[in-house]
Amino acid sequence: MSPVKTEERHPMEHMLRADRLPHIWCPTCGIGTAVKCFTEAVERTGIDLDHIAIVSGIGCTGRVAGYVKLDSYHTTHGRAIPFATGLKLANPDLKVVVFSGDGDLAAIGGNHLVHAARRNMDITVICVNNFIYGMTGGQVAPTTPGTANTSTTPWGAYEPPFNLPLLLESCGACYVARWTALHVRRLTKSMTEALGRRGFSFVEIITPCSTLYARRNRLGTGHDLMKYYHDNSEIQHGADTRTVGIDYQGKIICGKFVDRERPTWQDLTDAQHYRTLGDKYYRAEFAKAQEEAKSHAQA
Amino acid sequence: MVRADPKRVLTGAHYLDGDHACTEGALAAGCNFIAGYPITPSTEVVERYAQRIPSVGGTFIQMEDEIASITAVLGATWGGAKAMTVTSGPGFSLMMENIGLGVMLETPCVVVNVQRGGPSTGLPTMVGQADIMQARWGSHGDYEIIAVAPQSPQEAFELTFEAFNLAERYRTPVMVMLDECVGHMTEKVVIPAADTLELVPRRLTEKPIGEYLPYQPREDLIPEMAHAGMGHRYHITGLTHDERGYPVMAADVQDKLVRRLCDKIRNATDDIVMLEEDGLDGAEVVVISFGITSRVAKAAVAGARKQGLPVGGLRFRTIWPFPERRIRELAGRVKAFVVPEINYGQLALEVERCAAGRAATVMLPHMGGDVHDPAVIQQAIEEAVR
Numbered sequence: 282m283s284p285v286k287t288e289e290r291h292p293m294e295h296m297l298r299a300d301r302l303p304h305i306w307c308p309t310c311g312i313g314t315a316v317k318c319f320t321e322a323v324e325r326t327g328i329d330l331d332h333i334a335i336v337s338g339i340g341c342t343g344r345v346a347g348y349v350k351l352d353s354y355h356t357t358h359g360r361a362i363p364f365a366t367g368l369k370l371a372n373p374d375l376k377v378v379v380f381s382g383d384g385d386l387a388a389i390g391g392n393h394l395v396h397a398a399r400r401n402m403d404i405t406v407i408c409v410n411n412f413i414y415g416m417t418g419g420q421v422a423p424t425t426p427g428t429a430n431t432s433t434t435p436w437g438a439y440e441p442p443f444n445l446p447l448l449l450e451s452c453g454a455c456y457v458a459r460w461t462a463l464h465v466r467r468l469t470k471s472m473t474e475a476l477g478r479r480g481f482s483f484v485e486i487i488t489p490c491s492t493l494y495a496r497r498n499r500l501g502t503g504h505d506l507m508k509y510y511h512d513n514s515e516i517q518h519g520a521d522t523r524t525v526g527i528d529y530q531g532k533i534i535c536g537k538f539v540d541r542e543r544p545t546w547q548d549l550t551d552a553q554h555y556r557t558l559g560d561k562y563y564r565a566e567f568a569k570a571q572e573e574a575k576s577h578a579q580a
Numbered sequence: 581m582v583r584a585d586p587k588r589v590l591t592g593a594h595y596l597d598g599d600h601a602c603t604e605g606a607l608a609a610g611c612n613f614i615a616g617y618p619i620t621p622s623t624e625v626v627e628r629y630a631q632r633i634p635s636v637g638g639t640f641i642q643m644e645d646e647i648a649s650i651t652a653v654l655g656a657t658w659g660g661a662k663a664m665t666v667t668s669g670p671g672f673s674l675m676m677e678n679i680g681l682g683v684m685l686e687t688p689c690v691v692v693n694v695q696r697g698g699p700s701t702g703l704p705t706m707v708g709q710a711d712i713m714q715a716r717w718g719s720h721g722d723y724e725i726i727a728v729a730p731q732s733p734q735e736a737f738e739l740t741f742e743a744f745n746l747a748e749r750y751r752t753p754v755m756v757m758l759d760e761c762v763g764h765m766t767e768k769v770v771i772p773a774a775d776t777l778e779l780v781p782r783r784l785t786e787k788p789i790g791e792y793l794p795y796q797p798r799e800d801l802i803p804e805m806a807h808a809g810m811g812h813r814y815h816i817t818g819l820t821h822d823e824r825g826y827p828v829m830a831a832d833v834q835d836k837l838v839r840r841l842c843d844k845i846r847n848a849t850d851d852i853v854m855l856e857e858d859g860l861d862g863a864e865v866v867v868i869s870f871g872i873t874s875r876v877a878k879a880a881v882a883g884a885r886k887q888g889l890p891v892g893g894l895r896f897r898t899i900w901p902f903p904e905r906r907i908r909e910l911a912g913r914v915k916a917f918v919v920p921e922i923n924y925g926q927l928a929l930e931v932e933r934c935a936a937g938r939a940a941t942v943m944l945p946h947m948g949g950d951v952h953d954p955a956v957i958q959q960a961i962e963e964a965v966r
Contacts, residue, residue, distance in 0.1 A: 367655025
C-alpha cells in the first residue's frame with residue numbers, strides 16, 4: 282500500500298506569514314493559541330484585512346506582529362500603545378490592535394496603558410499574561426502572583442500584582458474581558474466583541490509559560506497548567522472587578538467584566554471643536570453628522 | 581513638483597517669536613500631526629499648533645510623556661501623517677530610544693529641541709546649546725542624523741520647513757536644534773507665498789500588491805514607503821531586518837543594514853549641509869558658530885575687522901551631518917578656527933578632529949544661562965591672529 286500523501290494547511294494560513302515559520306515560541310506556550318483565536322476573531326468581524334493594523338512591543342508576545350499577515354509593527358519595549366495611538370489618529374479608518382505581553386503593557390508601558398484607557402482611544406489591546414518575563418529568562422512581572430519563584434525573586438515574589446481588569450475598568454476602558462488559553466471558544470468570542478467595539482477595549486489572556494514560570498515553580502508541564510485552568514477557572518460575567526485579582530495557583534475569574542459606551546478621544550475632540558469653532562472646524566461636517574445621529578438616537 | 585497648501589501658509593510679514601515661527605514652518609510644510617508634552621522653553625510651539633490646527637486641519641494630542649509623544653509621531657507617520665514632536669533637554673533625553681526606532685524603521689519625521697541649560701533639569705528658562713552631541717549620538721547603536729540650527733525666528737520658520745523636506749528626502753528623523761534665546765526672541769518673520777514653497781513628497785511605493793519590500797533600497801540607498809491601509813500588509817521591526825522587513829539575527833544582515841542607514845546620509849552630506857560663509861577669502865582666522873551664538877559671533881567678527889584683522893565667519897545652518905570636507909579645506913589655508921558655543925566644546929572638538937592639526941582650534945565654551953560677551957570672542961580672534 283502506498284502512503285497517502287496529505288498536505289495539511291493551517292486554517293488561518295492566509296492571515297499568517299507562513300514564510301516566517303517556524304515561530305520562536307516554546308512548545309505548550311499559550312501565545313500561539315491567542316494568535317489563532319485572534320485570527321479567527323478578525324475573520325468573524327469581516328474587517329477588510331487591508332484596513333487592520335497590529336502593533337506589538339517587545340517580549341515573547343511582542344513577536345506576534347511578526348507572524349500575522351497584516352500591516353504589522355514591532356516597536357520598542359512598552360511603546361506599542363502610543364505607536365498605535367499615532368497610527369489610529371493619522372488614519373481613523375484603520376482598526377488598530379495592540380498585541381503584547383503583561384510586562385510590556387503593564388510595567389514599562391503602564392503609563393500608556395492607563396492614559397489610552399482614560400482617553401478612550403479607539404484601539405483594541407490584547408494582553409497575553411503569563412505572569413512572568415519570558416523572553417529575558419523568567420524575571421518577576423507586575424502580574425506575578427503571590428510568592429511565585431522567578432529568577433529575580435529566587436526566594437519567592439512579594440510585591441502585590443496588578444489586577445488588570447480592575448485597573449482598566451477604573452481608567453475608563455469600554456470593554457474588559459479575561460479568559461485563559463484553555464477557553465478558546467469564549468476567548469475568540471470576546472476578541473470578536475472587542476474588535477467590534479468603538480473605544481478602548483481590553484482582553485486579558487492567562488497563558489501557560491511552561492519553560493520558565495511552570496518549571497521554576499514545579500507546576501508541571503503545559504498540560505498541567507491547562508488542567509489548572511480547567512479546575513480553577515470560574516466564569517463570572519459582569520463580576521465586580523475588585524474581586525478578580527489572581528492569587529498564586531488560586532482561582533481565575535474569567536468572563537466579560539465591562540461592556541459600556543463612552544465617547545472616544547476623536548468623538549470628544551470633534552464635539553468640542555465643533556461646539557467652539559462651528560464650521561471653521563475642519564471636521565465640522567463629520568462632527569455635525571455625529572451630533573445629528575446622536576440626537577436622532579435619543580429621539 | 582508639489583507646492584505648499586495656501587490654507588496652511590500664513591503668508592505675510594509677522595512679528596513672531598522663534599517658537600511660533602517654528603509652528604508656522606511646520607504648518608507650511610504640511611505637518612498635520614503633533615504629539616507633545618509641555619516643557620519649557622518649547623511649549624509655545626505646540627500651544628500655537630493647538631490653537632491653529634482645528635481650523636487648518638490636523639491633529640494635536642498632548643501625550644502622557646515625551647516617550648509617548650515621539651512614539652505617537654512614528655505611528656502617525658506610518659499611518660500617513662506628516663508628524664513632528666517638540667521638546668527641550670529632559671524630554672529630548674526621554675525620546676532617545678524611539679528616535680533610534682525612527683532611524684531603524686526609516687520614519688520621516690521632525691523632532692524640535694528648544695535647548696536650555698543642562699545637565700538634568702538645569703536651567704529651564706535659560707539658554708544652552710549643549711545637546712548637539714546628544715542629537716548626534718543620543719540613541720544607542722550606529723546611525724547618522726540630520727540636524728538644523730536656526731539663528732532667528734525667520735530661520736526657525738525656514739529651517740523647520742526644510743527639516744520636513746530633508747526628513748522625506750532621506751527617510752529619517754530630522755532634528756531642529758533651536759535654543760531658548762532664538763525660541764523666545766521676537767522678530768520680523770516674512771512668510772512667503774505658498775506657491776513659492778516647494779515640498780518634497782513622501783516616497784510612497786507604486787509597486788503592485790505582493791511585490792513591495794519595505795527595505796529594498798533604491799539607488800540612493802533609500803527605500804520606498806507604504807502606509808498602513810495601502811494593502812501591502814507589510815511587517816516592520818526595530819530588530820535588525822532584511823529587505824522584507826523580517827528580523828534576521830545575523831552579522832551579515834546587520835552589516836548591510838547599518839552601513840546603508842549610515843551611508844544614505846553620509847553619501848549625501850554635500851547635498852544636506854547648509855553653511856553661511858562670511859568673508860572667508862583671505863581670512864586667517866575663521867569663527868565657527870551656530871544658533872544664537874552666531875549672532876554674537878557676527879558682532880565680534882565685525883569688531884575684529886574694524887581693527888583690520890583678517891577674520892571670516894562660518895555659520896552652520898545644519899550641524900549634522902558635519903561639514904567635514906569644508907573644514908578640511910579651510911584647515912589647509914587658515915591659521916585657526918575660533919569656536920564659541922554655549923557648551924563645553926562639543927562642536928569645537930569636532931572641528932579639531934577635522935582640522936587634524938593643520939589649523940589651530942580655539943575652544944570658546946560658555947556654560948549657558950546667557951550668551952557670550954562679544955568682547956570675549958573678539959579677544960580670542962585677536963589672540964588667534966597673532
